[in-house]
Amino acid sequence: MNTLIPALPTPPVSREALLGFFDDLGLRHTTYDHIPIFTVEEGEHLKVDMPGGHSKNLFLKDKKGNILLISALQSSEIPLKHLHRALGCGRLSFGNADLLEACLGVTPGSVTAYAIINDPNHRVRFILDAALMKYERVNFHPLKNDATTAMSPDDLLTFITALGRTPEVIDFTQLDLDAQV
Numbered sequence: 001m002n003t004l005i006p007a008l009p010t011p012p013v014s015r016e017a018l019l020g021f022f023d024d025l026g027l028r029h030t031t032y033d034h035i036p037i038f039t040v041e042e043g044e045h046l047k048v049d050m051p052g053g054h055s056k057n058l059f060l061k062d063k064k065g066n067i068l069l070i071s072a073l074q075s076s077e078i079p080l081k082h083l084h085r086a087l088g089c090g091r092l093s094f095g096n097a098d099l100l101e102a103c104l105g106v107t108p109g110s111v112t113a114y115a116i117i118n119d120p121n122h123r124v125r126f127i128l129d130a131a132l133m134k135y136e137r138v139n140f141h142p143l144k145n146d147a148t149t150a151m152s153p154d155d156l157l158t159f160i161t162a163l164g165r166t167p168e169v170i171d172f173t174q175l176d177l178d179a180q181v
Contacts, residue, residue, distance in 0.1 A: 005162045011118040012105030015142045018114055019149070025162055027155040036146045038109035052137025052150050057111040059100050062090030067103055071113040071140065072129035076172050086175040087127075105143070112140040113156065114149070116163060126160070130171040 006024035009017035022029050034046050058070040058078060066089045072078055084091050097108050104111070105118030116126050132138055133153040142149040151159075160167050 008117065008120065008163070011120060013117050013143065015144060015147070018117060018142055021117065021162075022149075022151070022155075022159065025155075025158060027151055027158060029149050029151040029155070031142060031147050031149040033147045036109065036144075037141075038145060046148070050139055050148055050150060052139050053132045053135030054139045055113065055132060057113065057140070059095045059104065059111050060092045061095040061099065062092050064090040066090065066125060067095060067099070067123055068092070068125045068127060069104065069111070069113070069116065070127045070129070071132065072172065073132040073135075076129050076131050078172060079175070083175070089125075110141050110143060110145040112143060113138075114140050114142055114159075116160070116165065118143075120163075122165065126165060126168060128156075128167060128169045130169050131173070133169055 006021060009021055013021075019029065019031065032046075032050055037046065054074045055071050056074045058072070060068040060070065062084060068087070068089070070078060080092055095103070100111065101107060103119060103124050104115035106112065106115045113126070113128070116124065136152065137150040138153055138156055139148050139150045141147060157167050
């Protein structure tokens with residue numbers, strides 16, 4: 001087995017460079033092109049032909065300067081009002097478009113787990129929903145919202161590890177929202 005990690009593309013990474021990086025890592029992936037989708041609801045009709053767990057992705061910040069990307073199963077409830085207690089950070093709000101582009105190189109509507117490739121300095125805390133990782137395939141936009149790329153959860157974790165990150169997987173149904181911070 002080849003244990004060498006290929007060179008990371010220079011941010012901001014294009015869809016083609018992202019998919020090429022997947023290939024260089026030996027990851028199996030399938031990409032479906034479609035009309036641009038800006039919300040989970042807009043894409044419901046497209047998901048019929050795309051097996052696996054479909055994601056919602058939240059780009060968040062707190063007043064302490066912490067930045068988070070949460071990639072969750074589209075049906076998971078993310079308790080934003082109280083989530084900061086369980087995560088050990090300040091109260092959370094959505095990050096604006098300028099911060100999103102500066103940190104992850106994507107625009108609103110295109111937030112995706114794959115965008116962490118554009119964060120080589122690990123400024124963004126990346127959290128995966130345990131419920132999403134139970135599917136045989138996980139689905140995310142390949143840096144733009146006009147396509148969806150599916151891969152196995154194991155291949156997603158290989159991608160994350162190749163970026164020099166330790167995967168942070170959280171079961172949102174088991175969070176202690178009363179924890180004091």
